[in-house]
Structures are given as structure tokens and as C-alpha cells.
Amino acid sequence: MNKKLKNKLKKKIRVIPDFPKKGILFQDITSITDNKKLFKEVVLEISKYVKKNKFTKIAAVEARGFIFGSAVSFKTEIPFVPIRKKDKLPGKILKQKYKLEYGIDEIQIHKNSINEQDRVLIIDDLIATGGTALASAQLVRKCKAKSIEFYFIIDLKNIGGSKKIGKNYKLTSIVEAKG
Numbered sequence: 001m002n003k004k005l006k007n008k009l010k011k012k013i014r015v016i017p018d019f020p021k022k023g024i025l026f027q028d029i030t031s032i033t034d035n036k037k038l039f040k041e042v043v044l045e046i047s048k049y050v051k052k053n054k055f056t057k058i059a060a061v062e063a064r065g066f067i068f069g070s071a072v073s074f075k076t077e078i079p080f081v082p083i084r085k086k087d088k089l090p091g092k093i094l095k096q097k098y099k100l101e102y103g104i105d106e107i108q109i110h111k112n113s114i115n116e117q118d119r120v121l122i123i124d125d126l127i128a129t130g131g132t133a134l135a136s137a138q139l140v141r142k143c144k145a146k147s148i149e150f151y152f153i154i155d156l157k158n159i160g161g162s163k164k165i166g167k168n169y170k171l172t173s174i175v176e177a178k179g
Contacts, residue, residue: 001172001174002174009153009154027154027156032153033067042068043075053119053149055076055120057118058076058078058079058080058120059081059109060080060083060122061083061124061133065083065122067125081109083108083109083122084109086107089109092111093110096136096142097135098131098132098134107139109143111143115144116143116145119146119147120140120147121150125153125154126152127165127171129160130165133161137165137168137169148169150170151173155176156178
């Protein structure tokens with residue numbers, strides 16, 4: 001892992017206490033994206049990981065995951081598969097419902113976007129409870145992908161999502177923080 005980048009991110013990621021509700025330490029990734037050098041370093045770091053591990057598809061979770069996932073897809077010249085919220089994709093889709101702390105939500109991908117030969121890296125800005133990440137893996141698994149891994153910029157270790165995801169999937173993150 002790139003310790004220099006990790007230290008830069010720890011210094012640069014803006015933490016907003018009590019947002020969106022009391023007790024939450026919101027990790028603001030716009031402090032990465034509005035710094036062109038830092039954003040480029042993050043994209044290059046993930047791109048190196050993609051090339052080294054020979055992924056064939058980049059999937060990313062709406063909406064903040066799209067920022068990093070599409071940039072990595074462009075840099076590595078590997079196809080990008082958007083994981084979208086309910087009713088945002090036309091045509092034939094696969095669906096995965098998952099529980100939220102306040103109800104049920106659903107994510108979707110195009111039915112033929114991934115196949116059994118694909119090694120898929122799912123990218124998102126951070127991992128908290130792991131609900132969306134787990135649902136994303138279940139959705140990609142429906143496509144019979146050869147392998148699935150995760151890459152997060154930030155791991156909110158104290159929330160427990162990475163521990164939950166790590167039971168069944170390899171995951172990488174650049175920074176650990178409190179959420």
C-alpha cells in the first residue's frame with residue numbers, strides 16, 4: 001500500500017461531525033476530487049491495483065463510486081459497469097434488494113454487462129455498514145462472474161462493514177477512519 005498517499009489522504013479528507021445526523025463523522029470525498037493532484041494519485045493507485053490483478057470489468061456503486069470507478073475504467077481501458085439505484089437503467093436488468101436501517105432498497109445492473117469470464121473489481125468511495133457493498137456483490141454474483149473484489153478509498157472500520165464483507169470477499173482500502 002502507498003503509505004505516502006495514505007498519509008496525504010488522512011490530512012486532506014475533510015471530516016464533518018454530526019452530518020447527516022448527530023454522532024456521524026462524515027468523510028467528505030470532495031476534498032479529494034477538488035484537488036486535481038490528489039484525485040489523480042488516487043485514480044493511479046487504484047489503476048495499478050487493477051492492472052496487477054488483471055480485472056476485466058470495473059463496477060461502481062451510484063453515485064460517489066462512479067467518480068472513482070469511471071476514472072479508473074478510463075485510465076485502465078477496462079469496461080465500466082454502473083450499479084444503479086432502482087428504476088435508473090433501461091432494458092433487461094438484474095435486481096438485488098437489501099436492508100437499510102430504515103427500510104429496504106434496491107440496486108440494479110444491466111443483465112449482460114458481466115459474464116462468467118469476468119474478474120470484477122467493485123469500487124466505492126467508502127465502506128460503512130457494508131449493506132450496499134454486500135448487495136453489489138450479490139448482484140454481480142448473479143452474473144456468474146469468475147471473481148469479485150472490492151476497493152474502497154475509505155474504510156470506516158468502527159462501523160463493521162469491512163469485517164462483514166471480508167468474510168467472503170477480498171477488499172482493499174487506502175485509508176481507515178472513524179465514521
